[in-house]
Amino acid sequence: MPVFQLHNGVSFMHEVKEFASDLSLYGIPYQECEHWLEVGDCESRNNFVLYISVLSQQAQSLLHQVLPLLKEYAVSYRLLKNDRLVDQSNGLTLGIKDAGKVIVIYPCHAKQARQLARELEKVTGAFQGITPYDSLRIGKVLYTALDTGISYHIPAAYRNKRRKGIIGKYYIPVKLLRFNPKGDIYLGVNIKQFAFSHCIIKQARAASYIDRYGRESVHKLFWQKSVLEAIQHELPVPQVIDFCSKGEDHYLVTSYINGQVLPEQLRDVYQTRIWRELGVMDKARILSYFLQITETIARLHELGYLHRDIQINNFIIREDKVYLLDFELAYYMPAGTPDPPFGYGTMVFMSPQQRQSEQPRVEDDIYSLGVVLAFMILNPADQESFSGNIYNALVNAGLEAVLLEVVINCLDPDPVNRPSLSSIITLLKTGDIPEKIELV
Template identity: 30%
Template sequence: MLQYPSLEKAFELPLKENDKLLKASGVKFIDDHIWLRSGEFRATHGWLIYLSVRTASLQALLNDILPILKDGNTPFRIIRNEHEAYRLHAGLYGPHLIGKGIQFHARTEGEGRHLIDRLLPLTGTYAGCIIQDCIRISNIIYAQEVSNRIPQPTKAPFPFTVEKKYRKPASRKFVGLFYLPVEELNYSPKSTIYKGFNFKRPFKWCLIKQGNSHTGDDHFGRDIRDKLRWQKKVIKALEAHVRTPKFIDLAEYEAFSFLVLEYVDGVHAGQWLEQIRQGKTWKDLGTDTKKIILEVYLSILSLVKHMHDAGYVHRDINERNFIIDGGRRTYIIDFEMACCLHDGLPDPPFTLGTIGYMSPEQMSYMKPHFGDDVYSLGALLAYFLTGELPERIFFGEMYTVRGKLQEYAVESRLADLIIKMTDTNYLERATMNMAINQVEDLITFYL
């Protein structure tokens, strides 16, 4: 009997190619890896002018700026297509490139000023994510000076006119009415995590997740704000069934969203594992330590099983999305990618996940199913036993996985379980109950 029904595509993406648009319009360019490049785009001096636009609006913007692209006066490079734009905005080519899908090289201040004057009336209706390392000139135009000289302190004024509302960074001490960010815990171009003080409940800490403007956009017009709104719904639905930080508030203003959650004093599973292993391999760990690691892993399996029982699949299981407190209690977090299988929401599901942990079906945009999480949990078990990120273990053909696990002296029963949980054929993959039962049996081996 098959454990999962046959899967279908969750959606089809008719991704557009930018080279076709440019060719049809007579714009001259050459292919350059993920870029379409015109002119000698070697930014060793002058100014880089960026247009940060959401993926879904990329071709509309290109249509509007075609006169500038066609005249060939300013070297440029443009992301090759919508697929690559999506990857670029997700940070897969590095955080330094997020938002920089359209780039111009102005060799002088005068050239840059002339270009910006032409771009301003063509770009006023568009939106995009904030580029962190540049000066913002308008809603989507940014500038960055480049030089092949050794940087020298300078008091030279910025040569381009900045719209008034972007001249000074917005300062806001409180999130909403009651929550004060105190300590930055983690930063990424998509979001910033703060430990905060909850003045609504004095002497209580909270966790504040700030979704940065227009980041994490997809082909359906959604971005990080939509993901945080969805996460609020999932937490409220699950917090009675699963150990997870409780929802407190969702504050939104301008293009930012702030998800406020209960603060759990602990570390993520990757940090906890480093602390308990103390640099030792699985082979060199004592029996008691091995048993503790497997018990924590079993608690993670149980959390995900409770989530499945409530009708939800997580779809972004990795070592950072479980918090372990001082009493070795485990909490599951970060439900932005989650799906409710009972009502098929969100429709379409949010895409991407964590490389190395994603099932083949998830990477192929198939409809979500519980087997996605089983695969990710198998990858997580490999991480728990080897300390290596799964992309290093599962890169290449699956038949090499056993050999890689043997290099870390992982016992054959554990290796068998990992291979069964990460079977690329979802019809042959282990079920959650099978995984739980086998880990329970393995723990008794270390008693």
């Protein structure tokens, strides 16, 4: 099962394949727009959109099958600029809503959409891709938006099936908590020995993702199980219950932590206020969460692990205790495993070095902690609005100078200049924070 050691220190950087050259090869004019190459008028939207999903290692081959057909139909479309962006999209780094949408096609009308879908299915049947968010599968790697009003012929193999029955021998999924193209997360009931207790069932969907080293979603899920088993008696994390399979899919079953994710907890504290309007006790409560987070990461590092996906949705608060989740991207420093590390993370929380797939280091987690602290102070409505000039936003929110310095230093582009976790912990515990904020 495990595929944790592949190259023994050999660089895992690869030459990026730019897709502009493929468009030029077929004489197709295009414009660049952020991380897209756009052909035709991609601003006029309609209800007939089609998506093509493909793995990064197959993307260029798929283009040579698809581009002549799209040129013949004279439709507008956009595609990701290169295979690195395809990797990032499939890895959810560009956001779950855009994951897997490597090519987005805008047919002019319903009849053209049906005709083009039939032709595309003929030339894309040999490829693989992940399942895009909020979409209907109508071919091997072909999808459309939900509720288009168009009746497509969908082969039986691609029709959506409701998952029923028991996972493994004892686990019944009762509620979908989060859709993920690579595998969903369910709230379940554990009926082993008539316990009837809640559990979390995390899926690795078969053939949903393959990285350029041949590792699939199941390998990341099994790695998470291994990490949790190594640290679960040392840190506030979910406890491993089981690892099992059903059909070709695999599942990690862990204990259920009945609490609120960090953003929900913050909204309860802030209500309609901003940082400068909070009382001392509310500020102390928020900083106590951040102190717990920092101490947990420090202990994780002492155990030899980097987390590499420290972001606000990976913390659950239960009775003011912070629990850390999601260890699929973790890296074990003493053994250098996985080698190469599993890729990417959550874009806005990643250090510049992690975005460039450099060798993992402690300072990557410290950078992410700085972003988490900024988020906790600004309390944005969502991650999409958490962008722009964070420094000015923190100043406008009334953040005390000593805490502002922590954020600035954590986000220093040069890892050498980032503070140690011990210095952050000391500051939070004993530092002269203005307004005499005392941690609870």
